[in-house]
Amino acid sequence: MNAPRRNMMLADALAQVGAVGLFMFSILAAVPKSLRHYRETVRQVWFVGAMSLVIIMTCGLFVGMVLSLQLYYVLTNFGGTAALGTVVALSMFRELGPVVTALLFAGRAGTSMTAEIGLMRATDQLSAMEMMAVDPMSYVVAPRFLAGILAMPLLVCIFNALGLLGAHLVGVSWLGLDNGTFWGNMTSTVEVWSDLLNGVWKSAAFGAVIALIATFQGYTTPPTSEGVAYATTRTVVSSAIVVLALDFVMTAFLM
Amino acid sequence: MNPRVNDPTRSNQDARTPAAGNACVRIRGLRTVLNGKTIFDDVDLDIARGKITAIMGPSGTGKTTLLRHITGQLAADCGDIEVDGRHVAGLNRTQLFDLRERIGYLFQNSALLTDFSVFENVAFPLRQHLRLPEEIIRNIVLTRLQSVGLRGAAHLMPSELSGGMARRVALARAIVRDPDLMIYDEPFVGLDPIALNQILTLIRTLNDTLGVTSILVAHEFSAVRRIADHVVLIAGGKFVASGHPDVLARGESEWTRQFFGGEADGPVPFQYPARDYAAELGFAAGAR
Numbered sequence: 001m002n003a004p005r006r007n008m009m010l011a012d013a014l015a016q017v018g019a020v021g022l023f024m025f026s027i028l029a030a031v032p033k034s035l036r037h038y039r040e041t042v043r044q045v046w047f048v049g050a051m052s053l054v055i056i057m058t059c060g061l062f063v064g065m066v067l068s069l070q071l072y073y074v075l076t077n078f079g080g081t082a083a084l085g086t087v088v089a090l091s092m093f094r095e096l097g098p099v100v101t102a103l104l105f106a107g108r109a110g111t112s113m114t115a116e117i118g119l120m121r122a123t124d125q126l127s128a129m130e131m132m133a134v135d136p137m138s139y140v141v142a143p144r145f146l147a148g149i150l151a152m153p154l155l156v157c158i159f160n161a162l163g164l165l166g167a168h169l170v171g172v173s174w175l176g177l178d179n180g181t182f183w184g185n186m187t188s189t190v191e192v193w194s195d196l197l198n199g200v201w202k203s204a205a206f207g208a209v210i211a212l213i214a215t216f217q218g219y220t221t222p223p224t225s226e227g228v229a230y231a232t233t234r235t236v237v238s239s240a241i242v243v244l245a246l247d248f249v250m251t252a253f254l255m
Numbered sequence: 256m257n258p259r260v261n262d263p264t265r266s267n268q269d270a271r272t273p274a275a276g277n278a279c280v281r282i283r284g285l286r287t288v289l290n291g292k293t294i295f296d297d298v299d300l301d302i303a304r305g306k307i308t309a310i311m312g313p314s315g316t317g318k319t320t321l322l323r324h325i326t327g328q329l330a331a332d333c334g335d336i337e338v339d340g341r342h343v344a345g346l347n348r349t350q351l352f353d354l355r356e357r358i359g360y361l362f363q364n365s366a367l368l369t370d371f372s373v374f375e376n377v378a379f380p381l382r383q384h385l386r387l388p389e390e391i392i393r394n395i396v397l398t399r400l401q402s403v404g405l406r407g408a409a410h411l412m413p414s415e416l417s418g419g420m421a422r423r424v425a426l427a428r429a430i431v432r433d434p435d436l437m438i439y440d441e442p443f444v445g446l447d448p449i450a451l452n453q454i455l456t457l458i459r460t461l462n463d464t465l466g467v468t469s470i471l472v473a474h475e476f477s478a479v480r481r482i483a484d485h486v487v488l489i490a491g492g493k494f495v496a497s498g499h500p501d502v503l504a505r506g507e508s509e510w511t512r513q514f515f516g517g518e519a520d521g522p523v524p525f526q527y528p529a530r531d532y533a534a535e536l537g538f539a540a541g542a543r
């Protein structure tokens with residue numbers, strides 16, 4: 001790849017980041033007015049939250065089970081299987097819960113936000129709203145953004161709960177760890193504020209970022225079927241990268 | 256003998272030319288270039304208050320673009336557009352929305368909100384801007400749907416409508432707040448003769464009873480002739496002819512004769528600008 005081409009791509013990428021930043025400011029400016037359409041926000045929380053429940057619960061269960069299985073064999077080497085509950089809970093609450101939920105959320109809810117808004121753009125529904133003096137930023141975009149922020153922490157809590165259940169199933173019911181040791185060690189080591197809530201805050205940030213990327217991609221998509229298809233793909237790819245990068249930054253600086 | 260004397264869709268007042276001092280929309284020196292193609296080349300236009308002005312012209316000449324300029328959806332490269340005394344280009348978003356609240360706009364492709372039923376689509380502008388009791392909203396919406404003949408379709412979703420039905424729902428939505436300025440972008444597309452008659456009567460009635468100013472983009476001259484007070488013909492980036500439909504129908508200028516006669520050859524180009532036909536097909540002498 002030659003230098004001018006690389007510079008162009010870099011410039012494009014930077015311009016895109018700038019555009020997303022400006023888009024975020026216009027969302028924030030539209031939030032006060034969008035509170036008038038609070039029903040729309042509630043509908044979106046239901047749509048992106050409740051509709052993601054099945055995938056979140058299933059994945060949470062399996063992640064907890066496999067984590068428990070892997071750690072059991074590792075911990076046996078050190079004679080530390082009593083710490084299984086603690087280790088599973090810590091890794092779920094602090095890392096796996098928020099990150100895996102965010103990736104699933106981007107695939108399940110982010111894509112549908114992008115496709116929905118993109119299709120509204122392509123069929124002139126957004127222009128129609130503007131002509132009826134209804135701002136699509138406050139009626140369409142801001143409610144989805146708020147829904148992302150509200151739904152992600154709730155989904156993470158459910159993911160974590162199912163993860164612990166899975167770990168318990170494998171560790172206690174299957175591999176025969178003592179039930180009291182499993183829970184007792186966990187509850188005495190894991191802190192609600194520093195461990196559990198840290199993950200919850202993090203997940204709210206992930207929800208905001210995913211909803212921002214998804215609505216931006218949908219809102220600015222070229223009004224064609226190909227444009228919507230690409231925008232949907234970009235939502236998943238960018239969300240995954242940004243979530244993992246943000247996860248590192250937040251972990252490094254805030255914890 | 257004028258065949259339209261007994262036509263119920265026709266108003267009795269027959270103002271032939273727009274009064275310059277009483278223009279609802281004033282366009283001066285409008286110039287637009289899209290993708291390197293000149294759509295408008297320094298044009299002026301007045302749209303008289305309380306009248307129906309029809310804008311006609313070959314497809315792709317910029318009729319929809321003109322409507323988008325008037326409503327502030329698209330900024331012009333040059334020139335000034337005044338709607339009801341306000342310069343559209345100088346308005347901020349809030350002022351623009353205030354202006355649009357008094358404009359009813361029928362989109363060329365209906366643009367119904369696909370998440371909502373027919374009823375909710377028509378109720379949408381009411382719910383967004385007015386705090387009305389549910390019962391009143393219901394009555395207003397049902398009257399509007401009745402006037403376009405679709406009261407029975409209130410519960411349907413947009414995906415269950417035919418093209419002509421969708422246009423009528425979009426029309427009901429556009430008029431639901433009794434706008435001062437109605438803009439119809441090709442309202443007659445996909446309508447059967449009965450619905451067409453009803454819609455023509457509706458458009459005329461809105462003008463006669465409520466004094467609505469109407470801008471109508473349409474291709475059906477026979478329909479336009481029955482209701483329009485003034486017709487403007489666009490071609491090649493200019494307004495090439497204007498006047499009362501009956502006067503234009505006499506075809507005194509070359510433009511109107513060709514356009515209303517439907518002839519391919521004449522000053523109005525049928526072909527989108529292109530390279531020489533023979534050369535592009537490789538037949539021209541010396542092309543190979």
Ligand SMILES: Nc1ncnc2c1ncn2[C@@H]1O[C@H](COP(=O)(O)OP(=O)(O)O)[C@@H](O)[C@H]1O
Nearest residue numbers: 289290292294313314315316317318319320321
């Ligand atoms: N968004 C756009 N970008 C570039 N060109 C456009 C755009 N919209 C319309 N055009 C061009 O402008 C011309 C006029 O379009 P339009 O106003 O929709 O025509 P019509 O008179 O049929 O309503 C067409 O030649 C079209 O190719």
Ligand SMILES: [Mg+2]
Nearest residue numbers: 318319320363
């Ligand atoms: Mg058009």
